[in-house]
Amino acid sequence: MKKATHHGAVISSGILLGTGLGGFIDGIVLHQILQWHNMLSSVRPPIDLVSMKYNMVWDGLFHLFTWIMTAAGLARLWSAGLRPDVPWSTRTFVGSLFLGWGLFNAIEGVIDHQILGLHHVRPGEAQLAWDLGFIASGILMIAAGLAAIRKGRADTAPRGAFLTEPSLNRPSHA
Amino acid sequence: MAELAITSQRMMNRRTRKIAARAAVWTSGILAALTAAGAAWACPNCPAARAARQQVCDDGLAQNLAIALVPFLLVGLVSAWAERIGKA
Numbered sequence: 001m002k003k004a005t006h007h008g009a010v011i012s013s014g015i016l017l018g019t020g021l022g023g024f025i026d027g028i029v030l031h032q033i034l035q036w037h038n039m040l041s042s043v044r045p046p047i048d049l050v051s052m053k054y055n056m057v058w059d060g061l062f063h064l065f066t067w068i069m070t071a072a073g074l075a076r077l078w079s080a081g082l083r084p085d086v087p088w089s090t091r092t093f094v095g096s097l098f099l100g101w102g103l104f105n106a107i108e109g110v111i112d113h114q115i116l117g118l119h120h121v122r123p124g125e126a127q128l129a130w131d132l133g134f135i136a137s138g139i140l141m142i143a144a145g146l147a148a149i150r151k152g153r154a155d156t157a158p159r160g161a162f163l164t165e166p167s168l169n170r171p172s173h174a
Numbered sequence: 175m176a177e178l179a180i181t182s183q184r185m186m187n188r189r190t191r192k193i194a195a196r197a198a199v200w201t202s203g204i205l206a207a208l209t210a211a212g213a214a215w216a217c218p219n220c221p222a223a224r225a226a227r228q229q230v231c232d233d234g235l236a237q238n239l240a241i242a243l244v245p246f247l248l249v250g251l252v253s254a255w256a257e258r259i260g261k262a
Contacts, residue, residue: 008259015253019246039242044229053226061239065246072250076257096256103252108245116241 003156004087011149013076014096015103018145020070022101026108027066030121031059037119073100081159089155095148102141109135 030036038046038055039062046052080086112118113131121130217223 005260008257008261011259012253012257015249015256019249019253040238043233049222050225050229053222054229057226057230058238058242061242065243069246069249073253076253100249100253103249104245107248111244112241118241 002084004085004158005156006083006085007087007089007092007149007153009076009080009083009086010089010092011096011099013073013080014093015100016069016073016076018073018097018100018102019104020066020068020073020100021097022104023062023066023069025101026105027059027063031062036122039119041119042117042123043119084158086158087152087155088157088159088161089152091148091155092152095145095150095152097145098141099145099149102138102143102145105138106135106142107138109138 031038039058041055044051044054046055081088109121109131113120113134120127121134
């Protein structure tokens, strides 16, 4: 059986899906459940109904963008699964999800929180510590994702090969 | 045989009536809850909603949209670049 080596297709889709799912966690947990911040809460603090609605619009747009990333990632993953040259590696995929989530946290943390000041993770006296912690969580996820992707290089069986090739009971974890 | 069929039909009717009764109870309960919650419905076109929409437009909608999009675009670029890894 020919070895599949085009890991990039799964990595690319995993990055998009990780960004989308990570963005949803941010929006659902930090914006809605904990209500620590909203998309433009440092521009217009949500202290009355109009400014709350204003931020709700921007949170909605944020969720729309994360949905688009998720849908794009799903489409790419689907097309990757149809190709014989793409290795179907769990380690590569999970690593890419973490890479995407971490990249998003790090980039959003630097640009939106630090450079533009659109919002802070948890406004107040310790906001800098929360902001830096958010960026650090992103960097940690990037490192974990890259490590998993590196290990996934050993996986070279395409999707469905475990059914058609009896010698391949499971993906190789060498 | 015919007696068995009649008994079976009767059991079916009894079961159908039970399901219908349950559906009626649930439907009326949901309708009652919706009626009671009427005061908490959102206001898509009340003064506060109109003011919020106006502020979204007045604050530079296009500029804020572009700013909000930047992290997504950057990650999208990384994803597009990663697609090339291992391509024959």
